[in-house]
Amino acid sequence: MSFTPNIQAFCCHYTSQQTLAEGPQGLLADGFPKSVTIHRLVCTGKLEVSTLLKAFEDGADGVYVAGCPADKCHNLMGSQRAAKRVGAIKKALAELGVEPERIEMYHLERGFHPDFVKAAQEMDERITTLGPSPFQGGTK
């Protein structure tokens, strides 16, 4: 059975800035998978654990965060903080018996960079392999 994953990406302003300047069509032309929905943030350090969990509650099969390189964050420690929150969710997913790989943190260079597309492709492939989220939707 074919499966198109629902992947939610939370990206900081700086890592996604120029890549997004190409527009959706440009991104697709670069090979950015359709399965990934981008949410732009001023800084990944602003991300709350609950926001990432809500993405799973809302039906995401996979979630990832793209922030600045750990030692070169525009806001000094924002991407480091985000990485720790992603780590906390990995632990919680494991406790719930769900693959921790369903959430990932990427530290990417700012501006136009092929790694932005590569991260999305990697998550698309990973989540397609893992299959649909074990969380069943509709019970709020």
Added chain:
Amino acid sequence: MIIAERKPLNEIMNMVQDAKRILVLGCRGCVTVCSAGGEREVEILASLIRLGKQKAGQEVSTIEATLVRQCDKEYIDSIDQWDGQYDAIVSMACGVGVNFIANLRPMVKVYPGVNTSSFGGSAEQGVWSEQCAGCGNCILHLTGGLCPVARCAKSLMNGPCGGSVDGRCEIHKEVPCIWQAIHDKLVRIDKADQLAAIAPIRDWSTAGHGGPRKTMRNDLTV
């Protein structure tokens, strides 16, 4: 403050396995400060409970609320506003809060969302260390303000023991020997002579070994 941390999720999920409507109840006191059971942690735990139930294919609804405190009757009374809307409460307050709800609402199923660990303070961001054991018989005036009951692995009254090496505890190498710190402090404040006094055998009845403790202030009772 009272230090706590969230219980393992599988423990919590087992507690609420029969509940379909869950009130996740935080506390704005100590557990908010130590990031274990405040508003933010309530939101996270409620989300994780919903996800856990979704995974199990079970229906669930959650109410998220945070009281000013869970260690006063007046605040516990406010949970009556959700009467009939939940099957169980997961309290993210310290154990005092869970006990208060259980005492005051005998028909309510209340479960602990956190493990209450110690009385301590923030050592650095995200790190809390025990400073006080609540033993009920404070001797800090004799020890330079540093507590050997809470901070010595052996709770020695006449330390240091023979195992202290280079100012580190022999039980936990990463922990400074508190008796070494007491010695250094008393020397610094010119009170080293206090170290010559032998502390008598301690009466631990005030430390809970004589059963639950009660504090009463006659000038405040009505």
